[in-house]
Amino acid sequence: AQSVTQLDSQVPVFEEAPVELRCNYSSSVSVYLFWYVQYPNQGLQLLLKYLSGSTLVKGINGFEAEFNKSQTSFHLRKPSVHISDTAEYFCAVSDGGGSEKLVFGKGTKLTVNP
Amino acid sequence: DVKVTQSSRYLVKRTGEKVFLECVQDMDHENMFWYRQDPGLGLRLIYFSYDVKMKEKGDIPEGYSVSREKKERFSLILESASTNQTSMYLCASQTGISYEQYFGPGTRLTVT
Numbered sequence: 001a002q003s004v005t006q007l008d009s010q011v012p013v014f015e016e017a018p019v020e021l022r023c024n025y026s027s028s029v030s031v032y033l034f035w036y037v038q039y040p041n042q043g044l045q046l047l048l049k050y051l052s053g054s055t056l057v058k059g060i061n062g063f064e065a066e067f068n069k070s071q072t073s074f075h076l077r078k079p080s081v082h083i084s085d086t087a088e089y090f091c092a093v094s095d096g097g098g099s100e101k102l103v104f105g106k107g108t109k110l111t112v113n114p
Numbered sequence: 115d116v117k118v119t120q121s122s123r124y125l126v127k128r129t130g131e132k133v134f135l136e137c138v139q140d141m142d143h144e145n146m147f148w149y150r151q152d153p154g155l156g157l158r159l160i161y162f163s164y165d166v167k168m169k170e171k172g173d174i175p176e177g178y179s180v181s182r183e184k185k186e187r188f189s190l191i192l193e194s195a196s197t198n199q200t201s202m203y204l205c206a207s208q209t210g211i212s213y214e215q216y217f218g219p220g221t222r223l224t225v226t
Contacts, residue, residue, distance in 0.1 A: 044217040
């Protein structure tokens with residue numbers, strides 16, 4: 001079974017600074033990869049997904065992620081963050097082995113300061 | 115757009131009560147999931163269902179049961195609520211094509 005590691009539990013940044021949220025997963029077999037965002041007291045909303053094809057994936061709100069198979073990573077980036085990006089971000093990976101479940105990381109809380 | 119709704123946003127129950135959390139999706143998805151979310155622990159899978167009347171235990175099923183009598187509705191049941199079940203509960207439905215999951219707004223349950 002897969003496991004997912006989000007290396008930073010909290011990331012504080014200043015407004016308009018670039019940000020990278022890191023995600024590594026355990027198995028290099030064929031996977032589907034996702035980043036979700038959760039605003040306070042809300043459910044999770046899909047930011048972007050990698051299913052196949054180009055390793056650079058663009059999502060909503062100016063976010064992008066790069067799939068790196070050799071490093072089993074799927075890091076999320078944004079070149080210039082806004083206050084409204086303050087939220088918790090979750091990386092998720094398909095469990096593999098015929099299972100349709102997703103395995104979620106523990107989350108990274110991004111705080112954007114003025 | 116896919117819509118997943120949950121019956122309550124906030125719920126307060128007493129220890130020992132039977133609690134029902136309801137989830138409804140409108141996209142004819144086969145798969146539905148119940149997670150609980152706790153600070154620092156991320157999302158943990160309680161149960162999932164891959165068809166009507168079909169269910170499978172997730173990582174933390176103890177103290178919970180589920181019911182899926184209709185395709186669009188997936189219920190989570192706490193037979194006898196305990197304080198350690200105070201948590202945020204998230205329901206999701208899933209398309210079988212891309213494994214993408216669609217989440218409801220969550221129910222914050224407090225057991226006193």
